[in-house]
Amino acid sequence: MGSIRGRNTKPEIALRSGLHRLGLRFSLRSKLPGRPDITLPRHRTVVFFHGCFWHGHEGCALFRLPKTRPEFWRDKIEANRERDARVLNELAALRWRIAVVRECSIRGSLRREWSDICLELAAWIRGGDDAFMEISGWVGAEPVGDVTP
DSSP, X not given: OTTOOSSSOHHHHHHHHHHHHTTOOOBSOOOSTTOOSEEEGGGTEEEEEEOTTTTTOTTOTTOOOOSSSHHHHHHHHHHHXXXXXXXXXXXXXXXXXXXXXXXXXXXXXXXXXXXXXHHHHXXXXXXXXXXXXXXXXXXXXXXXXXXXX
């Protein structure tokens, strides 16, 4: 577990590169609640890249509780979900637009092309209408639980 990185993972770097190629400029060192992976101040938008296991993406093939110490893992994943919901609500209260890109959008049988993910995200960022967007391994997925701001 110690070798699992929380920042500058290959998927994060690929997402940042794709957005940069599409002309979107961003910041990486935000002091906003939840420390977003990508902050686009000009568009008042933040982007989180969530691993399906660590953020408890229900209904996803990449999320399965380990068989060893299930109580520990259930509590840990639930605490992560609660923190995610709290952070999204805090950002929404500050009037930031929020995008969540899930790991299953780039891995597994339902993965999508990077270019499609970056184009969809860039269009949403520039559109400026909806306050929340989630990109997962299947098109049209709804946010999990009550985390929608």
